[in-house]
Amino acid sequence: MIITELKDVHKRYHLGETQVKALCGVSLSIAEGDLIAVWGASGSGKSTLLNIIGLIDEPSSGTLKLNGHEVGEMPDNVKTDLRSRYMGFIFQNFNLMPILTALENVMLPLQVQGVSAAEAKEKALNCLQSVGMERFALHRPDKLSGGQRQRVAIARGLVTEPKLLICDEPTANLDFENAERVMDLMCELNQKRGITFLFSTHDTRLIDRVKRIVYLEDGTIVKDERA
Amino acid sequence: MMWLKFALRNIYKNRRRSAATILAVALGFCSISLFHGYTQETYAGVATSIIHGGGVGHLTVFKKGFSERGRLEPEKYLFNQQEIKQIQTLVNALPQVMLATPRLNLSGLISNGKTSTIFLAQGVVPDEDKQLRGEFISKEGGLDSATPSAVQMASDLATILELEAGDNAVIMGNTFSGMVNALDVDVRNTYNTGVDATNDKFIRMPLAHAQLFYDTQGADKLVVLLDDIQHISTVKSQIQTLAKQQGLDIEIKRWDELASFYHQLKAMFDMIFLFIFTIVIVVAVMSVINTMSMTVMERTREIGTLRAIGVRRSGIKWLFSVEGGVLGSLGCTLGIVMTILIHYLIKSMALTFTPPSSTAEVTLNVQLDIGFMLILSLLLMLLALLSAFFPAKRAAKSTIVDALGHV
Numbered sequence: 001m002i003i004t005e006l007k008d009v010h011k012r013y014h015l016g017e018t019q020v021k022a023l024c025g026v027s028l029s030i031a032e033g034d035l036i037a038v039w040g041a042s043g044s045g046k047s048t049l050l051n052i053i054g055l056i057d058e059p060s061s062g063t064l065k066l067n068g069h070e071v072g073e074m075p076d077n078v079k080t081d082l083r084s085r086y087m088g089f090i091f092q093n094f095n096l097m098p099i100l101t102a103l104e105n106v107m108l109p110l111q112v113q114g115v116s117a118a119e120a121k122e123k124a125l126n127c128l129q130s131v132g133m134e135r136f137a138l139h140r141p142d143k144l145s146g147g148q149r150q151r152v153a154i155a156r157g158l159v160t161e162p163k164l165l166i167c168d169e170p171t172a173n174l175d176f177e178n179a180e181r182v183m184d185l186m187c188e189l190n191q192k193r194g195i196t197f198l199f200s201t202h203d204t205r206l207i208d209r210v211k212r213i214v215y216l217e218d219g220t221i222v223k224d225e226r227a
Numbered sequence: 228m229m230w231l232k233f234a235l236r237n238i239y240k241n242r243r244r245s246a247a248t249i250l251a252v253a254l255g256f257c258s259i260s261l262f263h264g265y266t267q268e269t270y271a272g273v274a275t276s277i278i279h280g281g282g283v284g285h286l287t288v289f290k291k292g293f294s295e296r297g298r299l300e301p302e303k304y305l306f307n308q309q310e311i312k313q314i315q316t317l318v319n320a321l322p323q324v325m326l327a328t329p330r331l332n333l334s335g336l337i338s339n340g341k342t343s344t345i346f347l348a349q350g351v352v353p354d355e356d357k358q359l360r361g362e363f364i365s366k367e368g369g370l371d372s373a374t375p376s377a378v379q380m381a382s383d384l385a386t387i388l389e390l391e392a393g394d395n396a397v398i399m400g401n402t403f404s405g406m407v408n409a410l411d412v413d414v415r416n417t418y419n420t421g422v423d424a425t426n427d428k429f430i431r432m433p434l435a436h437a438q439l440f441y442d443t444q445g446a447d448k449l450v451v452l453l454d455d456i457q458h459i460s461t462v463k464s465q466i467q468t469l470a471k472q473q474g475l476d477i478e479i480k481r482w483d484e485l486a487s488f489y490h491q492l493k494a495m496f497d498m499i500f501l502f503i504f505t506i507v508i509v510v511a512v513m514s515v516i517n518t519m520s521m522t523v524m525e526r527t528r529e530i531g532t533l534r535a536i537g538v539r540r541s542g543i544k545w546l547f548s549v550e551g552g553v554l555g556s557l558g559c560t561l562g563i564v565m566t567i568l569i570h571y572l573i574k575s576m577a578l579t580f581t582p583p584s585s586t587a588e589v590t591l592n593v594q595l596d597i598g599f600m601l602i603l604s605l606l607l608m609l610l611a612l613l614s615a616f617f618p619a620k621r622a623a624k625s626t627i628v629d630a631l632g633h634v
């Protein structure tokens with residue numbers, strides 16, 4: 001079952017007079033249950049690719065299909081609701097709400113969907129448990145370590161049971177030990193619960209366990225490798 | 228609900244900045260509502276001093292045409308005794324009417340034997356005048372119908388003529404039939420009219436003596452006192468209808484039509500109020516705009532994150548608008564508390580001052596106008612909400628990628 005399909009996607013940025021080509025003709029399809037690493041040097045277009053797949057950026061040309069439907073010119077509110085329903089995001093710098101506790105942060109995406117507080121709380125606690133953070137449910141993010149914050153962020157990404165979890169360099173701000181733990185967690189969630197992950201990294205040490213590696217270079221896919 | 232939690236926590240998180248904003252709104256609220264209370268108090272005070280102190284009453288009944296031609300041909304616009312009775316009976320039948328008393332104004336020369344000057348006099352029915360003036364009656368007591376020639380003299384006039392209580396003088400003028408007439412008057416006491424322009428001319432005397440001066444039994448007006456200033460319009464139209472039914476040709480003036488000074492004063496105060504109101508509102512709103520623009524900017528990444536996890540643009544606008552509105556309402560709440568405290572503080576200090584073009588001291592007082600404060604709160608809350616709405620709208624419009632900080 002294909003979740004997302006990209007065909008000949010280009011992305012150009014305009015910086016004054018000059019044009020930056022961030023993506024040049026990328027085609028890629030993501031199937032349910034995949035665990036895909038996007039690997040590439042800095043500036044190779046990893047973030048751009050993930051943002052387009054995550055519906056938070058638009059391609060300059062080419063098509064993007066989600067669940068077989070072309071996303072293209074959908075109005076902003078529709079895309080927003082698609083993100084809410086199908087996507088989960090995990091950011092390099094965690095991006096937790098500083099004024100909310102870990103539990104409230106995890107509850108947030110559900111409450112945005114209109115789920116009642118009681119139900120959201122129950123689901124959020126389950127997710128915190130699955131990332132091993134249930135003891136820290138009532139802590140604010142500033143009281144947590146980087147690795148702990150990222151685990152809370154993963155719980156927040158999981159809580160809506162998204163089709164696809166998009167993680168842009170989820171380990172870049174972590175030391176190697178914590179990075180490995182986050183990787184372990186992602187692999188475990190992928191294997192045991194079949195959650196689809198798409199993550200980017202430029203750390204070669206983290207990608208040996210991954211089922212599929214997409215190599216990006218200057219905005220083009222140079223290699224799409226399946227283990 | 229969720230946005231309210233966000234708002235309250237963020238306000239608490241930036242409590243120093245929030246406190247400054249809340250204080251700015253509260254001070255603005257407080258100064259506006261206090262000044263409003265002061266103007267209301269002034270209007271009410273001036274109204275009472277005109278109606279009771281000045282003896283203008285709430286309504287005055289004239290013969291039709293008096294206001295245009297009465298000055299030139301006063302004798303033509305006089306009510307005779309029978310008409311006075313008729314109007315009194317008619318007016319007194321209305322439950323809101325406390326009193327309807329005849330008056331006769333005169334003018335002429337007054338002399339102390341050596342020098343003379345012009346005077347303006349009001350002939351009043353002493354007992355009824357006391358009822359009209361109530362607490363405004365001078366300490367020395369009012370007029371007495373038993374001694375019709377004993378008059379009250381405005382203090383500057385007494386000074387000019389070098390007269391004191393107990394002295395006498397002569398008033399001179401023409402009767403309505405054109406004869407020269409002179410009458411003795413005894414200065415019973417002096418009083419302050421409260422206005423420089425009249426304090427050197429006025430005399431008050433019993434109606435009987437005034438009628439003697441003009442050699443008439445009539446009166447040029449009837450002053451009507453009501454139980455409440457609110458009833459003016461109803462009573463005015465009721466009297467008009469009744470008079471028409473009885474074939475009386477009259478015109479009725481309200482107290483404020485006879486004291487145009489009141490409207491000038493009110494217009495001036497309203498202008499000052501509008502001026503202060505505008506400045507204060509602008510300052511308070513600028514403070515909220517400043518705070519909320521800063522908040523929105525600082526939380527750009529948060530906006531990007533929220534948008535990524537499925538919050539619509541409208542949600543972002545709500546998030547910050549609620550925060551602005553909460554800041555505004557906290558400011559207004561504090562403002563109401565401050566206003567009430569200052570109100571009682573002023574009351575307890577019993578400050579006095581002398582208002583412009585007046586010669587008597589007045590106690591400073593500030594009314595508490597709850598209705599006005601509620602409207603002002605609503606207005607300020609709405610403005611605070613809008614001050615947050617526009618920066619939030621701008622932020623919600625920018626792309627998520629940009630908001631997330633050039634990922």
Ligand SMILES: Nc1ncnc2c1ncn2[C@@H]1O[C@H](COP(=O)(O)OP(=O)(O)OP(=O)(O)O)[C@@H](O)[C@H]1O
Nearest residue numbers: 013015020022041042043044045046047048049634
């Ligand atoms: N908003 C933007 N405006 C202009 N140029 C941009 C913008 N975003 C990205 N770029 C450019 O597009 C190219 C790809 O950027 P991208 O962020 O996708 O790379 P990346 O692989 O994620 O790099 P990194 O590993 O540093 O995060 C780069 O040359 C970058 O300078």
Ligand SMILES: [Mg+2]
Nearest residue numbers: 046047048634
């Ligand atoms: Mg990147």
